[in-house]
Each structure stands twice: as structure tokens, then as C-alpha cells.
Amino acid sequence: MPNKKxxxxxxxxxxxxxSRINLSGKEVKLYQRQLTGILGxxxxxNELDTKxxxxxxxxxxxxxxxxxxxxxxxxxxxxxxxxxxxxxxxGFFKVPKIIE
Amino acid sequence: xxxxxxxxxxEAHVQLLTESKVFCGCSTKFGLAPNSSTCPVCLGxxxxxxxxxxxxxxxxxxxxxALNCRIQDIIKFDRKNYYYPDLPKNFQISQYDKPLAYxxxxxxxxxxxxxxxxxxxxxxxxxxxxxxxxPGKGLSYVDFNRTGIPLxxxxxxxxxxxxxxxxxYLQELKSILQYLKVSDCNMEEGSLRCDANxxxxxxxxxxxxxxxxLKNMNSFKAVRDALSYEAKRxxxxxxxxERIVQExxxxxxxxxxxxLMRTKEETHDYRYFPEPDLVPFTVDKxxxxxxxxxxxxxxxxxxxxxxxxYGLGKYDAGVLTRDMEISNFFEETIKLFDNPKxxxxxxxxxxxxxxxxxxxxxxxxxxxxxHLAELLDLIHTEEITGKxxxxxxxxxxxxxxxxxxxxxxxxLKQIKxxxxxxxxxxxxxxxxxxxxxxxxxGKVNALIFLVGxxxxxxxxQANPKIVNEILKKRLEGGG
Numbered sequence: 001m002p003n004k005k006x007x008x009x010x011x012x013x014x015x016x017x018x019s020r021i022n023l024s025g026k027e028v029k030l031y032q033r034q035l036t037g038i039l040g041x042x043x044x045x046n047e048l049d050t051k052x053x054x055x056x057x058x059x060x061x062x063x064x065x066x067x068x069x070x071x072x073x074x075x076x077x078x079x080x081x082x083x084x085x086x087x088x089x090x091g092f093f094k095v096p097k098i099i100e
Numbered sequence: 101x102x103x104x105x106x107x108x109x110x111e112a113h114v115q116l117l118t119e120s121k122v123f124c125g126c127s128t129k130f131g132l133a134p135n136s137s138t139c140p141v142c143l144g145x146x147x148x149x150x151x152x153x154x155x156x157x158x159x160x161x162x163x164x165x166a167l168n169c170r171i172q173d174i175i176k177f178d179r180k181n182y183y184y185p186d187l188p189k190n191f192q193i194s195q196y197d198k199p200l201a202y203x204x205x206x207x208x209x210x211x212x213x214x215x216x217x218x219x220x221x222x223x224x225x226x227x228x229x230x231x232x233x234x235p236g237k238g239l240s241y242v243d244f245n246r247t248g249i250p251l252x253x254x255x256x257x258x259x260x261x262x263x264x265x266x267x268x269y270l271q272e273l274k275s276i277l278q279y280l281k282v283s284d285c286n287m288e289e290g291s292l293r294c295d296a297n298x299x300x301x302x303x304x305x306x307x308x309x310x311x312x313x314l315k316n317m318n319s320f321k322a323v324r325d326a327l328s329y330e331a332k333r334x335x336x337x338x339x340x341x342e343r344i345v346q347e348x349x350x351x352x353x354x355x356x357x358x359x360l361m362r363t364k365e366e367t368h369d370y371r372y373f374p375e376p377d378l379v380p381f382t383v384d385k386x387x388x389x390x391x392x393x394x395x396x397x398x399x400x401x402x403x404x405x406x407x408x409x410y411g412l413g414k415y416d417a418g419v420l421t422r423d424m425e426i427s428n429f430f431e432e433t434i435k436l437f438d439n440p441k442x443x444x445x446x447x448x449x450x451x452x453x454x455x456x457x458x459x460x461x462x463x464x465x466x467x468x469x470x471h472l473a474e475l476l477d478l479i480h481t482e483e484i485t486g487k488x489x490x491x492x493x494x495x496x497x498x499x500x501x502x503x504x505x506x507x508x509x510x511x512l513k514q515i516k517x518x519x520x521x522x523x524x525x526x527x528x529x530x531x532x533x534x535x536x537x538x539x540x541x542g543k544v545n546a547l548i549f550l551v552g553x554x555x556x557x558x559x560x561q562a563n564p565k566i567v568n569e570i571l572k573k574r575l576e577g578g579g
Contacts, residue, residue, distance in 0.1 A: 018369055020183045057176040057374040064380045070118045070155035073125025078135040081143065081244070091134040092241035095185045097233060 007035045104300045104338070106331045107308055108260035109220075110323075112273060114252045114283045115227070115291035116159045122226050122250035123150030123193065123378075130289050134243040142226075142248035144189030149377050156224065156250035158391075159282040160200055161383055163252060164222045165392050166276055169204030171383055177224075177375040185242050186229040194225035194253075196372040206256075206276070207400055209418070210268040217269050218257040227251045252283075258297065258308070263327035267320050270294060271422065275399040279424045287319050294323055299344075300334040309334065310344040314358060316351045326351035330358050402427055410440035419448045425463045429472075436473035439480075446472060450490055454497055466500025475503040483507065485514055487560035516563045518570060521554070524562070525570055528553045539575050547571060 012032045016023045023031065078091050087094035118128055124141035141148045164171060178196040204219035227249040232241040254273065260266045274285045274292060285292040294317055299309035312330055317323045330349070337344055349358040397405070399421050406417040406427075421427045426447055433443045451472075455462060475496070478484045484492075484507055492506045499506075507513070515521055528550060529536060538546035547568070554567045 014369070018181075018183065018371070057174075058376060058379050060379060064382055066151060066379050067154035067157065068125070068151040070120050070153050071125065072120045072127045073139075075126045075137045075139050076143075078133060081135045081138050089241065091136070092232070092243055093135070093185075095240050095242055097238045097240045098185060098231075 007032055007039060101332070101335055103303055104331075104335050105303045105305070106261055106263075106327075107258045107299050107301065107311075108263075108266050108327060109258040109297040110256045110260065110266055110269060111295045111297070112254045112270065113227075113293040113295075114163075114254065114277055114285065116156050116250040116252055117281065117283055118153055118155050118159070118250055120153060121248035122153050122156045122224070123248055126245075126248065128249050130291075132245055134241075135245065137245040138247065142188070143244060150193060150375075152378060152381070153250060157381065159250075159280075160222065160224045160252050161388075162280055162391055162395065163254075163277065163282055164201030164204065165388065166280055166395055166398060167201075167204040167206060167219050167222060167254070169201035169219060169222055171201050171388055172198050173382065174198065175200050175381040175383075177378045178372045179375050180225075180370045180372055182370060184228075185240065186231050186247075188229070188244060188247060192226060192228060193375050193378070194372075195223035199223035206269060206272050208265070208268045208272045209400075210265050212414075215259075215265070217259045217265075220255045220257050221253075222255075223253050225251050225253060258299075263324045263331065266296065266327050267324045270320060270323060272399065275422050275424070279396055279398055290318075293318075296323070296327060298327055298330050298334070300331055300338065302338075309338075310346050312344070312346070312358075313348040314351060315348060315361065316353075318353070322351055322353060325356060326358060329356065333358070399424075406430075410434070410444075412440055412444055416441075416444045416448065419452075420444060423461070425461055429462055429469055432469035433472045433476075436470060437476045437480075439476065442476055443472065446476070450493055454494060458497075465497050467497045468500070471496050471500075471503060478503055478507060482514055482516065482563060484512055485555075485560055485562070485564060487555060487564075488512055488514070491560060512561065514563050515558055515561050516566055518566065521558075521562055521567060521570060524554055524557050525567070525574065528557065529574065536575060547575070 009028050009032050012028050012035065013023070016028075016031075082088045082091070082093065085093050115128075116122075120126060121128055121142055124139050126137045126139050126142055129137065141150055161171060176195070176198050177193050179191040180194045180196070181191045183190050199221040201222040202220065204222065205216045206219065207214060207216055209215075227246050229242055229244040229247040232243070234240065256269065260269055277283045277285050277292075283291055287293070296314040296317070297311045298314060299311035301307070301309040312334070314326050314330060317326045329351075334344055348361045350361045352359050403414075403417045403421040406412050406421060407414060410417075412420070419426075420430050430440075430443055430447055434440055437443065451462070451467070455465075458465075475489050475493070479486055479489050488507075489503070492503060492510075492512070495506055496503055532550060532553060535546040535550055539550075550571050551564055551567050554562050554571070555564060
């Protein structure tokens with residue numbers, strides 16, 4: 001949303017939908033206000049002149065090409081991985097069916 | 101269909117042949133017990149940091165260069181955000197506005213015409229987990245072993261103008277990747293996957309028609325079938341004056357149709373942003389040149405060389421070089437038995453059928469170039485017939501022993517002695533009076549039939565050339 005200073009209720013609902021969150025009418029209004037406030041605050045950055053500045057994708061400007069070797073390390077046990085799962089079966093996580 | 105033009109772009113996902121995942125040290129082995137190859141990094145637990153696998157990066161660069169692409173000056177990764185049970189982090193590390201490489205092409209040959217299919221972009225990303233649906237129960241099961249396996253996404257321009265051309269493009273891409281040894285491209289195990297964008301337009305029309313995105317095509321045949329089906333569907337809609345809706349459709353292999361998955365309005369909004377946990381990557385020009393020079397001979401170049409060096413026809417050379425293992429097998433065999441055409445015939449005939457039947461590549465069998473050379477030599481020296489050679493071929497595959505040994509242990513040998521053949525030929529002529537008459541009426545096929553009968557009676561051991569001569573003499577000499 002480039003240069004958009006306010007967030008309308010439709011956008012709040014859209015973003016909530018993408019994040020699979022159900023919001024009440026009251027909450028939509030609350031977040032609409034709060035998100036607009038946050039964006040307004042961030043918008044201060046637009047006052048800076050960035051004509052001669054390269055886009056930054058990473059804060060550690062000088063660091064690049066950090067690799068690891070292609071070697072296998074021990075994984076977690078399936079038992080540990082599934083420990084916090086609310087539902088499981090035969091080593092799988094069990095979830096409600098989502099068709100796609 | 102003649103009044104319409106088909107426009108296709110393909111998007112391939114290729115699993116890179118690394119030992120460990122792209123951002124962590126978990127194994128990439130296929131078929132492990134569910135959720136046994138995961139760790140805090142690929143599960144997206146709090147506080148972990150991804151670190152890029154050097155080999156995955158190198159393989160990606162190598163592939164991009166083999167596809168004639170330009171490498172991005174500064175390569176960065178982005179987060180593609182979506183909520184789905186196959187994605188534990190709720191985002192996939194991928195690349196958005198600065199793909200690793202861009203502006204390449206593949207040269208394909210289809211219907212005897214060469215064509216360049218341009219490559220839009222090549223980028224590196226991590227795979228998602230695997231969902232297994234249980235029909236009827238409203239449940240799905242999640243296995244995160246595949247999460248974080250390195251994938252290369254290769255996107256073509258909409259330069260493909262028929263389902264067959266699409267399949268030829270994919271075949272060429274697969275061959276190149278196998279020659280580079282960066283992927284095994286096993287469509288059944290999902291290490292090569294393909295989605296398609298397809299639209300049709302009246303021939304001569306400048307602007308593109310509304311496209312459909314096709315998914316779930318798990319074989320070359322499925323790609324061809326799904327594209328044909330979809331093209332026909334579009335043309336029929338247009339003929340009826342209906343509007344085509346932009347949508348994503350799934351290929352249903354069982355029903356041989358495409359089915360609606362979602363319309364454009366429901367398309368995900370991925371909210372890409374730069375992945376702050378990974379630093380940028382660069383490859384300097386010297387390194388790019390070094391990798392370029394180290395690229396192996398690629399399928400099209402090898403095909404040209406096979407035609408020039410071994411005097412093979414275009415078709416044979418194409419069949420042999422499509423598969424790197426077969427092309428190497430061919431050249432190894434030539435060193436031992438210098439008859440390229442004969443070797444090519446066997447490789448693309450009986451040997452190919454056995455490989456197809458057993459769903460195996462030649463490198464994984466016990467059949468070696470020395471076996472083929474020996475077998476051809478046995479035929480050449482007339483110790484056995486071609487028919488006998490065909491019969492013992494499966495046994496060489498099974499047991500990996502020399503053809504000579506099989507011939508010896510079975511007591512196989514060619515019958516070349518005219519006296520020995522005479523009685524069999526007598527029998528055959530007695531039983532096939534009609535063929536004798538046919539031959540005398542000028543039907544040459546009758547002779548071939550009679551030779552076949554003699555071969556059958558001798559269980560393929562008779563020397564067909566000698567049988568042919570004797571039969572001809574007998575028939576022309578008055579039976």
C-alpha cells in the first residue's frame with residue numbers, strides 16, 4: 001500500500017481474512033484506528049530525501065554471501081516435533097480439512 | 101481449433117539434489133517416516149535463523165547459466181506470506197522482485213522445427229510441507245519433511261503454442277537438469293512439478309485472451325492432456341460467445357478434465373517483503389565465467405555431435421541424447437563395438453522397452469555397455485540370431501552376466517547347416533501350400549511368412565539369411 005495514509009475498514013477486514021482472524025465490528029473499528037496511527041507514524045520516513053540512497057534489504061550493509069555447507073545434521077525426533085500438537089495420528093499432524 | 105491460436109507459459113518447480121535442506125541441516129531424503137526430518141529452523145520455531153545452503157545456491161546459478169539466463173547483480177530473498185497448514189512459519193522464503201536469474205531461453209525441436217522458448221525468471225525458494233487428505237472424514241494430515249527442501253522455480257514466457265510443444269519444452273528442460281546433475285526430475289516423487297498458464301485467441305489477434313492457470317499435472321502425458329482439454333474448453337466457450345473467467349483449475353487425472361479450484365477474486369494476496377534473516381548474495385563476473393566454462397555438454401550440443409560424428413539420423417540422435425545415461429551408455433558401447441546405428445537401434449528398441457516396462461533407468465540396472473557390445477558381436481559373428489539375442493536380453497538385465505555365458509549355458513547356437521535346416525523347411529513347405537502359391541503369384545510377403553515359420557520351428561535358432569536363400573531356391577526351383 002504505497003503512500004496510503006489511512007487504512008479503511010475494508011482493508012482491515014481483508015488483512016484479517018488473510019491471517020484467518022475473525023474480528024468483531026468493534027475490533028475492526030479499533031484496528032482501523034490503530035493501524036492508521038501506526039502507518040501515520042511510519043509515514044514520517046517519507047519526509048526524508050532518499051534520492052541518492054540505495055534500497056536496503058538488510059540492516060547489516062556490509063555482510064553478504066553467508067553460506068552453510070551442504071551437510072546433514074541431526075533432526076528433532078518426530079515424537080518431540082509432535083509434542084505440542086493438539087491433534088496427531090501415526091506421526092502426522094492432524095488438521096481440519098482444507099480444500100485447495 | 102484452426103481459427104484459434106493457443107498461448108502457453110509453463111512454470112516448473114524443480115527439487116535440487118542436495119543432501120540437506122535449503123536453510124537448515126535436515127535431510128532431504130525421500131520417503132522418511134513423517135515429521136522425522138524437521139528442526140526448529142524448518143518448523144519456524146521462535147528465535148531461529150535460516151542460513152543458505154551453498155550447494156543449492158551453486159546449483160541454482162549453474163542451472164540459470166545453462167538456461168542462458170542473466171544473473172542478478174544483488175540476489176535477495178523475500179517472504180511470501182500465506183496461512184495454510186502446509187506452511188509452519190506462515191511464510192515461504194522465496195524471491196520476488198529480484199529473482200536469482202532472468203532473461204534466458206531454451207531451444208527446443210518440435211515437428212522438425214527449432215524454436216526458442218524464452219525463460220522469464222529462475223528463482224530459489226523453499227518447498228512447503230505435504231498434506232494428505234482423508235476423504236469423507238473432513239481431516240488432513242501434515243508431514244513437514246518436505247518443508248524447506250530447495251526448489252528452483254523456472255518460469256517461461258508465453259512462447260509455447262501447442263500442448264505438444266509444451267511437452268517438448270518440459271522434456272528439454274528435464275534433460276538439461278539431468279545433464280547438469282542438479283535434479284533427478286522424478287515427476288512421480290514430485291522432484292519436477294509443473295503448472296501452466298494457458299489462453300486462446302482468434303488467429304491473428306494481437307492481444308492475449310483471458311488465461312487459466314492449471315495445476316496438478318504429474319506426468320508429461322498429464323501436461324499434454326490437460327493443456328489440450330483446456331484449449332478446447334476455451335475455444336468452445338468463445339464459439340458460444342461466452343466470456344472466459346480468469347481462474348485456477350486442477351487437472352483431474354481420473355476424469356481427464358480440468359476442474360475449478362478458485363477464481364481470480366480469491367487469489368492470494370501474498371504481501372511480499374524482504375527476508376530480514378538472510379543477507380544479500382552476489383556472484384562476481386569471474387565466478388560466473390568459471391561456472392559457465394565448467395558446464396557439461398548439454399543435450400542439444402550432444403545431439404548435434406552424435407549426428408556429425410556417428411552419422412546418426414536426427415530422430416535417433418534425439419532419442420539417445422534425451423537421457424544422459426543412455427547417451428553415455430551409447431558412447432561406452434561404441435568403444436567396444438563400432439557400429440553406432442546397430443547400438444542406437446537396440447537402445448531405442450528392445451532395451452528401451454525393458455526399461456519402460458520395469459520403470460527403471462539404465463544406470464540402475466545390471467546391464468552394462470560391455471554386455472551390449474558382446475551381444476552385438478555374437479550376432480555379427482553369426483553365433484546367435486537377432487531373435488535369440490532379443491530373447492536372452494531380459495536375462496542379462498536380471499543377472500548381470502555376460503551374454504556369452506548365457507549362450508553357452510543354454511546351449512544356444514545358430515543353425516547354419518543347410519542339411520540340418522532342410523527337414524524343417526520340408527515340413528514348413530508341406531504345411532503351407534497356400535503360401536507357395538501366393539509366392540508364385542508374385543506375393544513377396546509369402547516368403548517372409550515362410551521364413552518366419554522356419555524361425556518359429558527352430559525356436560529362433562535358424563540363420564534367417566540361409567533359410568531365406570534355401571527357401572527362395574526351393575520356391576523358384578518348383579517347390
